[in-house]
Amino acid sequence: MRFLLVVPPLAGHVAPLRGVAAVLSSRGHSVAWCGPEPLLSTLVSGRVFPAGGSAPFSLSLRPPGLRGFAALKFLWESYLVPLADAMVPGVSSAVAAFEPDVVVVDQQAMAGALVAARCGRPWATSASTSTELADPLGTLPKIASWVSDLQAGLRARHGVLLGDLRFSPHLVLAFTTRALAGECRLAVPVSYVGPALPAASGEWSLVDDRPLVVVTLGTSNDSAGSRFLAESVDALAGMPGVQGLVVDPTGSLVSESVLLARRIPQVAVFSRASVVVCHGGHNTVCEALSAGVPLVVAPIRDDQSMLAQQVVAASAGVRLRFDRAKAADIRKAIEAAPGYAPGAEKIRKSFAAAGGAQEAADHLEALG
Known part of the structure; x- marks a missing residue:
């Protein structure tokens, strides 16, 4: 075919x-x-x-x-x-x-x-x-x-x-599950196949054994994104009990206590994280939840607000105001996030059972 x-x-x-x-x-x-x-x-x-x-x-x-x-x-x-x-x-x-x-x-x-x-x-x-x-x-x-x-x-x-x-x-392939997205009320045939994620690749060395908190806004690097990342660095600097990692695409941030990187092998790093702070991009959300990691979501625009709502509704994380969050707000959300680990684990199990790329391919073959 x-x-x-x-x-x-x-x-x-x-x-x-x-x-x-x-x-x-x-x-x-x-x-x-x-x-x-x-x-x-x-x-x-x-x-x-x-x-x-x-x-x-x-x-x-x-x-x-x-x-x-x-x-x-x-x-x-x-x-x-x-x-x-x-x-x-x-x-x-x-x-x-x-x-x-x-x-x-x-x-x-x-x-x-x-x-x-x-x-x-x-x-x-x-x-x-x-x-x-x-x-x-x-x-x-x-x-x-x-x-x-x-x-x-x-x-x-x-x-x-x-x-x-x-x-x-004929067919809608939804790269999520009902456990996260809820039921579809549209009159179309929807197949929930779960995320089709890449295999973990790349290496990342942790400095110590403290719980890892990762902050990433994907490719968003405008002034508002830079402000949020800087506030996140300040928040993590005041949390000696965790190891903070902030993804800063511009390389403009400086910190003595928080790890900084322009990019990371996300799937590999998330598998070792205890909390992920993100903007609510679908791939980032799914990569974190596929590892059972609870989220702090600060949506910026487009579909991110709805995804943040789905994360909260699934008890898999907490939500922040992207434009207004200060270091204290981010720190409070990070401290609360581990309490949502059971919800994140439920989503992880639903993803694992959904079939991903293999299941999507099965449906496409049947359509032909």
């Missing part, structure tokens, strides 16, 4: 499908990727079909101070919709050249849904984050209607009669 994976050039959205692609390839299937170049080739290996032209589609162009509806408005009007329009010709060419049996479409690469529907190809949604499944705009009818109108414009421009482009009527 032949599988075409249509994705945006975003590491967090590509990451779960890399594991699925590896499983499909190991089973003898042909797998190819489709998305904006040259960015996509820095994130994946194997055959890549370009789609999106030369436009610099990157969320890094978003003004860093945007929050709430302003951030959502930018995401849809300045990224998702233009990306979909730009990718359609390339995806169409890829489908014609590769002739896939199944098209796998990330939720933020709606061109894949448009082309698959137009060509009558079976297609599956890759839900790299669970927040859309929770219908976050369900209580915000005006915003939901605005998003619906944007999608209607996309469908009209590309001659497609289809429902919500974010949800395949």
